[in-house]
Amino acid sequence: MHLELPKMRLHSLKDFSKHYLMIVLSILTALGLEAWIEHSHHAHAGETANRQIRAEIQGNLDDVRSSIKANEALIAPLNELDTAVSQDIRDGAAAAVVNEHIRARRASFKLSVNWPTFASQAWDVAVANQSASWMDDVDLRRYSAAYADLRNASDWITHDSVILLNAPSMAALHTRIDLGAPVDPLEFVTVLRQMIHTSQEVQSHLHQLEGHLVHALAQEDAGKAHG
Template sequence: MHFEVPKVKMHSLREFLQHYLMIVLSILTALGLEQWIEHAHHRHAAEYASAQINAELGSTLQDIQDAIQTDEKKLAPLTAIQQAVADDVKKGLPDAEVNRHIRELSGKFALSINWPAFNTQAWDVAVANQSATWIDVSRLHRYAAAYAALRDAASWTSHNATLALDAPRMVDLQTRINLGKDVDPVEFLSVLQQMINSSKGTVGYLRETSVPIKAALANTEK
């Protein structure tokens, strides 16, 4: 910021003080205007970033809820076949009879676990262009917690969601059943329990992930 001080002759102390005060007021006014413009820019940038983040989190939350509903729907047949075969085994039915029942229910013996894409683009942009630093602190903390949960969920689904599942055994059993071959009922129940646990674990993790997202979206008008 540059000011060109006018060159005038001072005829009295009063004129000097008036001229001095005029310069000071001009500088303060310019500085105040500059700060106001900068503050307005920051406020608009924070509002835009918040709107983008809210939209992204809202969409992700809906996708999580849809995935939970889908997983629970697909989990029900697995639970039903587990109950039926477990009852046969507890009754002491011959393996051949149990296998007949397994083949009748083989259409339910399928694992399908769903989870959404855990998008973080809006947050990444806000951090990169520093508009996140101008968002209200309490709201910023909620956003940070929500996106930390999303990153944890993305890592979990990539590496741990099916960690307890013996996929080769599952495929082997599915192949034998589809070919009409007998399987060991206890082994079948063991793999089936792995499938159920993996599905339930995913649903539970998705529910936990949705909690900080809901908190971040609550009272967004503040």
């Protein structure tokens, strides 16, 4: 900030007071203008970050919903296979008969789940350039929680999603079925239900995540409606 002070002779205390007051007002005006410009810049940065983050969360929400829909179709054949084989076992069907039914439906015996890749670039940039600090506190807390949920969900699918699945047994059963070798019906159903449970756990996490992301986007609109 630079001020050009007027050069003039002061002939009285009154002139000095006027001159002093003019200097003070000039300084306060310059400081106020500088503060206003800085505030406007921060407000614009916060609004831009808010808009970009909301768009990113909405994109993640769309991907979550697409995965949920895709997984519903992927789980259905597993459930149908479980229903058929379990009924055979309850009816006391011979192992050879159960194996025939298993081989007839062997294409359904596969674990396949859809999991989205979550974007976080807008949030990372807002944190890095500190524009997040100029957003509304309520929005900031809500968005921060949403991205924490995304990270936690990604960690779960990476490390814990198949914790209850006996992968070696599943691979062994696949091999025997593909080669036409008989399998133990009860062992088959046990592994099959592990696969179903794993798929259902994925769906459960996606549904929870869907609710959290909807909440992150909806609360701002609700707040504006009351404002």
